[in-house]
Amino acid sequence: MKDIPQTVFVVDDDDAVRNSLRMLLKSAGVHAEASASAQEFLSTYEVSQPGCLVLDVRMPGMSGLEMQHELNLRGATIPVIFITGHGDIPMAVEAMQHGAFDFLQKPFRDQELLDRVQRALVRDAEYRARLRHTDRIRERLASLSPREREVLDLVTQGKANKMVAGDLGVSQRTVEIHRAHVMQKMEAGSLAELVRMMMAVSP
Amino acid sequence: MNADNNGGNKRVRTIIVAGQSSERTREVLRALSGFTNVIWPTSLESALAQTGSKDAGCLVIADDLREEPIDEFLQEARELQRNLPIFVITDPDDVAEAVSAMRHGATAVIEIPPSYSALCEEVSRALQ
Numbered sequence: 001m002k003d004i005p006q007t008v009f010v011v012d013d014d015d016a017v018r019n020s021l022r023m024l025l026k027s028a029g030v031h032a033e034a035s036a037s038a039q040e041f042l043s044t045y046e047v048s049q050p051g052c053l054v055l056d057v058r059m060p061g062m063s064g065l066e067m068q069h070e071l072n073l074r075g076a077t078i079p080v081i082f083i084t085g086h087g088d089i090p091m092a093v094e095a096m097q098h099g100a101f102d103f104l105q106k107p108f109r110d111q112e113l114l115d116r117v118q119r120a121l122v123r124d125a126e127y128r129a130r131l132r133h134t135d136r137i138r139e140r141l142a143s144l145s146p147r148e149r150e151v152l153d154l155v156t157q158g159k160a161n162k163m164v165a166g167d168l169g170v171s172q173r174t175v176e177i178h179r180a181h182v183m184q185k186m187e188a189g190s191l192a193e194l195v196r197m198m199m200a201v202s203p
Numbered sequence: 204m205n206a207d208n209n210g211g212n213k214r215v216r217t218i219i220v221a222g223q224s225s226e227r228t229r230e231v232l233r234a235l236s237g238f239t240n241v242i243w244p245t246s247l248e249s250a251l252a253q254t255g256s257k258d259a260g261c262l263v264i265a266d267d268l269r270e271e272p273i274d275e276f277l278q279e280a281r282e283l284q285r286n287l288p289i290f291v292i293t294d295p296d297d298v299a300e301a302v303s304a305m306r307h308g309a310t311a312v313i314e315i316p317p318s319y320s321a322l323c324e325e326v327s328r329a330l331q
Binding site: 087088089090092093096097102103105 | 295299302305306312314
C-alpha cells in the first residue's frame with residue numbers, strides 16, 4: 001500500500017496569519033492546507049489523513065478547543081499544535097489535558113513553529129506505523145484456526161509443548177504441528193518474536 | 204490524623220509537597236492537612252523517594268522550584284508512579300513552563316496564588 005503524504009493543516013480565521021503560515025511551511029518543503037474556520041476544516045478532514053494540525057485557539061464560531069473536542073470524538077489522533085495570542089495557563093492546561101501536542105504563544109519565531117511541526121509529523125508517522133504493524137498482527141491472528149489460537153495463547157504463556165498437550169488433551173506431536181502452523185501464519189521467526197507480537201496487540 | 208478522616212478503613216493517602224513554596228501556597232497546602240496527610244520532604248531526592256511509596260496520593264511541585272530542572276524531576280516521578288496525580292504550581296504568566304510541565308507528565312498546572320478551593324478540588328479528585 002502506498003503511503004499518503006503528510007499534510008500540515010492550518011486552521012486560523014486571520015487571513016494574514018493563515019497565509020504567512022502556509023508560505024512558511026511551503027518554504028520549508030512541507031505540504032500545507034489552510035482553512036479559515038473549524039467548520040470548514042471539519043467538513044473535509046478525514047481521520048485517516050496523516051500529518052499535523054496548527055490550530056488557532058480563538059476563532060469565531062467553533063473555537064480551537066471545541067474543534068479539538070470534536071476531533072477527539074471522531075477518534076482523530078492527529079497531533080494538534082495550538083497557537084494563540086492570548087494564552088493563559090488554564091487554557092494551555094485544558095488543551096494539553098485533552099491531548100494537544102503543543103501550545104505556542106504568538107508571537108513566535110518561524111523556526112520555533114517549524115521545529116514543533118517537524119516533531120509533530122515524526123510522532124504522527126511513528127504512531128501510524130505502529131498502527132499498521134498491529135493491524136497486520138491482528139490480520140494474521142484472524143487467520144488462525146481456533147485450535148491454533150489456543151496453542152498460541154499457551155505457548156506465549158511460556159508453556160512447553162508437553163504442557164500444552166496436557167492442557168488441551170492432545171498429543172505432543174499434534175501440538176508441534178499446530179505450533180509450526182502458528183509460527184508460519186504469524187510470520188514469527190522465534191517464540192520471543194511471537195510474544196512481542198502478542199504484547200503489541202494486548203489491551 | 205487518623206484513617207477515619209479519610210473514610211472508614213480506607214488507607215490514608217499522602218500529599219507529597221516538593222519544594223517549600225510561597226507563604227500563600229504553604230497556607231493553602233497546610234489547610235489540606237485537615238483531611239489527609241501532607242508531607243514536605245527536605246529535598247527533591249527525598250520527594251522522589253516518597254513518590255515511590257504505596258501511600259502516595261499525589262505530588263505537588265511547589266512554586267519555589269522554578270530554577271530547578273522540573274521537567275527531569277517530573278519525568279522521574281512519572282516513571283516511579285505512572286498513575287500518580289502530579290500538580291505543578293507556577294507563575295500565572297509562564298504558559299510555556301505550564302505546557303512543558305504538562306508534556307513531561309504533570310496532571311495539571313495551578314497558578315500562583317493557588318486558591319484553596321481550586322487546589323482542594325484538584326487534590327480531592329486526585330485522592331479519590
